[in-house]
Amino acid sequence: MTKKFVDNLPELEKNFALKAPHLKEEMQQCLELIEVFLDKKGRDEFDIQDLNKTFRLPNKLKAVLFLFVEELTREGFLHKNRNVYHINRNRKTAQEPKGSVGKISIHPSGFGFVSLKEYDVFIPKHLILNAMDQDTVEVEVLSLEGRNKKGPEGRVTNVVKRSKASVIGTIVEIKPGSLRVRVSLQGESQLFCVPMPTSPVEIGDRILLEVHSLRNQLHLIFEKKIGSIFDPLSDLEAVKEEYVLPKQFPQAAIDEANAFGSEIILSQHKDRVDHTNLFTVTIDPKTAKDFDDALSIERTTKGYKLYVHVADASYYVKKGSHLDQEAILRKNSTYLVGTCIPMLPHVLADNLCSLKEGVARLAVTVEMHMDKKGNLTSHKIYRSIINSNHRLSYEDAFEIMHSKDKTFLHDQLQLMRELALHLKAIKHERGSVDLSLSELVWRLGDDGIPSGFEISHYDITHQLVEEFMLKANEVIATELKNKEVALIYRVHEPPSPETMMEFKNFCVKLGVLVPEQFGSKELAKVFEAHRESAFISELSSRYIRSMRLATYSTDAIGHHGLMLENYTHFTSPIRRYVDIIIHRLIFNESYSQEELDEIAQNSSEKERHSARAEMSYLTLKKMRYISRKFDKEPQRTYKATITRVKPFGIVFEVKDFGLEGFLHISKLGEDYFEFHPKKEKITGKRSQLTFEIGYQFIVQVESVNLLFQEISWKMGPKGA
Template structure:
């Protein structure tokens, strides 16, 4: 599959395709210092995520954001089978399937299979025969039926197939996990710091089973705080070059869907032997930190130890205890943690760290995968203290390893592009907030503190995150913009993140540096994005199912929304009640001729009706198609 060449410089690399059709090619060799090339939607040549491609690069575009390019040829296909949804069956029996991996709205004709009858809405694994080169329509044949879209229990399986996630563990991996037994052996405790007399406990979500971290705290006579962050010692069980390690290195992380978790490690470890359950011995890596009365770190120690958690709190239970609504012998410890959390948070704000203190709206599902409602998870003090202590432990470990002169898979975050930041500034101003043209971290910090309890909080937070560069893993430490830190890594979640496991190994001299860390960082960054796309695809589908449920139960139901983009094509808006974006085309805005103005508004010629950034509107669903994922909205 090739495209006509010009004199542009070329490189080869791996295509990373976005669901909206554009992509980035991760280059085998940098171009003018850039490691990737942006590929616009119509210049992918039909490449799918993971394909090895040759790209032509526009050298004039290599400024600021990085170079643009186009795919010249596909050197190697990553996959032979793709997940599709039957979207059309003609009267003559011709079948077409929508295949998300080929790009938005891309279809392929399906050759019928006598043993796999298909109907509209079926989700099916398709073997690609023709990819659509030389002007031909993509052609495929059914390989395995997943199930119909009406069956919500198959949503996760479809996402797993679409995004090539590993789900079931191979039997050798399970066997290796089982060989450790169900209890910590006394022989494994030898040589460790014994902290079983310390009062430790965990705070996690209601449904959590993989308890990575436990906390302990004590206030010394001089007013100093002794904080212990105790992290499951996964590296004790998952050894380099083991079957468990090989599988974990392919998965890179756990993936979380509504009601279902695909773990990085088998449940024998993730939910049992490594999980810091109460009243049982558990092997951990402890970061023991001493802070003065102002929250300044005075000293720290990183040791392998053994603990026995005294209690398992949910966030809700810990909050009730702090509010005096639940009795617990651990109230003093919780209160001390709140004290220290406030001090650490104050210091973090002083250095310019940006925090998005917004509630999270989660969708609830039953055992069949059908949505049953939504729930708001408040970002209360219990969430804040756990996050604050994990941030500090990650920072301390990153500095600790660096001071030893060792390499590390750092968690890095570049500064946002000025052009993207300008678009966000315009949106914030439209909502009535003041920001300079080029806001500093402190300006942004002040803004998000100001909007915290406003109806614009979720919209602005989401918009800002979309404008930022994504955080990633790298052996090169360039700092973390969002946290305003020079040293940061992921260390506190080794049950669910492979890079954290690597950090543990580095701490105790069990891994070498160099090319291996670069490969691990790249692979884990890539898989993190893949998991996020899979999670988002299922989350959106569940929300569409919920919309349809609500529409059937309440035909006149409508939703409050805020306009967050106005173009000549129409308006885009955010529905905070569902954490969902929508769009209404200009032709559907009313019985008038609307014109897009220089002030980024749409104005009716006859009615003078205006649509502008930050405007509150009321919308309802006109139509919702689960096959295409399209929702047609209308104003009321």
Template sequence: MVKNKDDKERQLAGIMRAHPRGFGFVGVEGYDQDIFIPKSRMSGAIDGDDVSVEVYDIVSEKGPEGRVVEIVKRSKKHLVGTIVKASDGDILAHVPLLGDAHRVVVMNPKGRELILGDRVVLDVEEWGDDGAETSCSVHKHMGNISEASYDIAVAGEEYNIRSAFPKNVIKEVEKLPNTVLEEDLNSREDFRDMETITIDPTDSKDFDDALSLRIDEKGHYHLSVHIADVANYVKAGTALDQEAFLRCNSTYFPGNCIPMLPYQLSNNICSLKPDVERLTASVLMEYDGEGNLVDYKIVRSVIRSKKRFTYREAKEVLDGKLESQYAPLLKNLEALCHIFKKKRSERGCVEFALPEVRVIVDDDGVPTGMEFIEYDITHQLVEECMLKANEVIAKHISGLEKKLPFRIHPEPSEQNFSALVETATALGFKVSSRPTSEELQKMFNEIENTEQARHLAICFIKSMPIAFYSAENIGHYGLGLEYYCHFTSPIRRYSDLVVQRILFEETKISDEDLDNVTEACSEQERISSRAENAVKILKKLRYIAAAKEKDPYVQYDALVIKVTGRGIVFEIPEIMVEGFLHVSALSKDYFVYNEASSTLRGRNTGKTYHSGSAITVMPKNIDLIKSQAKWDQIT
């Protein structure tokens, strides 16, 4: 494509952040919002590509619009795909990163014969820009789509998530102690006799944090949050540190985890297991009965956790279903949690509970069940304690005039709220175009414990700008805090490890290093989240496919979460899977879309579909290769 001088001057450079549905965003200088690139104007760009874009005088609900005019540098040399055709002399692959419309031809495969469903890592021989086909050769085979055991390895390849640790890292780890050394206790506060517990998910092994609490004669709460002192073992500049920086965070999949740190650290010497000594960074906070911070102290310490609770066990203790000598401690933590939550509400924070579904898999990666996880009081009390520690640390370091990686969350614009307002209106609420926290909280209170609550919560989350790391502090809108950072999970987040070093070490972090940390951690968090979601969706589809194989007429209760002129988007609450029903697949009627009310209404029957409508659906076809399902409605 030949461009004149004026064209070049109008172009802006940035990195493509592609969405799985085909569109993308590019952050460029001079614009507060990222430039939205519709699917039709991506010009073959994929996630991570360096691109030049032209910005139009159009602003949609997703932000200012533009188009890709040039792909300056490709982000990938390898692609991951699945063979969708291996006959008649043609071998074609579906590559999720490129989308359905992009034709990928596999040339002269060496080694074993390729068959339908084979998963392969491909070397790109020639990129197919502007709609042309991309030519590839086979770099590596990774099983078949029928083999669930390869799901995580394939995702690791697709999203460039580092798995095996290099030999030089392993050598460094082997030199680290397996137990706390006597020399490590010098200059540390000794909290080994303190009543300390951990509360974590059932399958967790990397215990970052532990809690202690006592109430004094004035009724003040003395909360101690103890965090694994990872900085004591992972020194800046070592091979271990460099590898942790390349990973930036642990990535969690059903039944497995790709850790930021080798298991010898993450699951052993850094993990706050019960009945063993562990080095910690402790934040000792004193709060009055109203939840106001009276005093605090930050020290390096040693603890011996007295009890490892799962969330379920802690909840059973609080409900009186399980006896425990630590019941008073849990009860006091619960009471303090309610005080903190009231304080947060007074700051204007919107609070809602968003349950999750955990996919249970066997040793071969085959999904065997779904566990519904409520965001109950035990999750809330841990979160509230972590929030307090993170806030105190951010304020403390800022007060020392040291730079740190803040966790920031921009304030949403009126455009951000548009989809939420549309959904709230469809549910019968009257809200302003930029609703206040009071309006939002009133809505959530009114639909608490209803099927619509989760839907509205998801809409709220999607309406928010994403939180990220930054050397410049603008506060955290979602939490209503002026100062906030991540400190409490150094085993699984590199940003937290950096904060530990800044807190306790004399050497200041350079501006360049801090920018590198914030950019890398923000980007890798996004990539890991996409990888986790991709595997979770595939596992859920495998689960549905197995149910359909067992019962061809298996049905699911679903909830409509969005209505468009094309059809309806729904969610199946019991497995939290979204699906789509085209308008032609709805009840036998002609449906008319009302844009003002976001409803579909049958011309003959008067049947109306709106956000929150209850329907019953049946899987028609499960396409594991494309991680898609087609559905029928049961009338």
């Protein structure tokens, strides 16, 4: 049998990559060949040269034998330590993959998760095979606990279906007959050799590439040119192509939207509660165009009456309509710097559905009665008509709230503030952590490069809007659940005990005193106690990284971050499809369990996909901003704070514009630096200079490479 395997190598060489998933018989023959070889030698280990010398193979067939040996290693029949292989005698037969099929979500760092019905499987970066984000893959579960006991861990054994037929690349080199193209895959830049197209191209051109794949290789073919990486105005088209973001609305959907007209005719909606005389305000970012929600409040003898009015998008987006079909495909709006790819056509998103100031609009109102401490005593949910009295930005609301002019609007905002503080206290008592992180809001210039940014502070105006939306979402979820209506929940699983122990150790390294019993309530108190500390940003960022992602599910497993048993998304139907579904369920439209499951899963995937597109676009725009700064002020320095310490360097955040950077250990100074894994720090042997999480220092830009979308950093001058 072993001779048969060696004799077949010339034929196998022709199509190994294509046929490897099905070469089980040949794999078994190769394994037996190795066992016979080792038995004759009286050894348990070998290197590839041993086999080549024994069978005297030509160079071409040596490569094929090596591929089989590597495949056996990947399958677990062999173990590899550097260049030496050891046979796993506990595993004798090459079997069909034990895998299940699911979609893989690949993190920017390169690892991934495959969503199966039973659980999510963690896939280390080196076991992803050639899968791309959102591909349908076959996965083999290697361990139900994983190496760090954080859940199931496995490997991708086959790519069943590609999520997209093309990728975006940037030409970095032109060779005779071929292009060298940089493509971002699995969290890193990868270089591919692409056959020369017939149309003229230049270095820096962004090109769309068709994906053709064999088992262990991607083959990319030029499809069309999109623009140049050196042209910032081409960024939008490139991100749309790269992430397959929707472009124009179908004419049928636009026609449906236009058919509603531009104004609300009150006489056609007499069945609704008329709140057009109820004092109502919207509070949103300055740049907002679509206003999903509006607020009204009254003081009562027993406490408060809070009205949360939400745009009645489901009135316009009827189940099965062209608008509905397009919203199903889009699932959510995608917000890119300076623009938005909406879920609904602009005539609805920015006009008819938008709760604009001074015009009548259709809404769904959640009317909540609360006692003097903010506890809910009763509520009503109904369709209404409102007329917003004021369109306020967060800055407007903050200024009026703290003004000495005691206007009615001032008093209303103060009353909202009063109730919001009660709701925050209740949330804090539940053990929900209030991170209160500021946000950078970027302004995009006409040339496609950011002209600057503003810091949006998470002040009381942001907090009161959030508290009122959270309460409305909770009320809706509880109402539907109590009526035994199947619905889509917004869920958030708690972190593993191991992850929380890691976070606890991180707190200790920062000098934060934590109690022995470290539950949610104790954690909330830690954040409250250190809200004004210098390291609150690092603490918050590390906590966020330790959390699982919130998703949609038809199972009421609760929301750990909010510490709520029942929670859903109801308050943003202009930009989230799940919210439209919830509106329909409130008013007795029916969905099967299978339909809701599919919508929940697809909405979770689409949300993550949009977030990746938004982050990719924002990161490139930040890079362009820094590049321009570097061209004008090459010696400019920036404040940086270490967020992670690796064996080979430090990861830091540039506070000025919220961008992550990396410094290799060789750039830290003229010293021999040692990495201390348990303490997560790097120390200079002679100088004792220590780099650890939270350490603040000065950096400078060394270079900006737009072709590879990389910024090279260096230590700033001492004393800067």
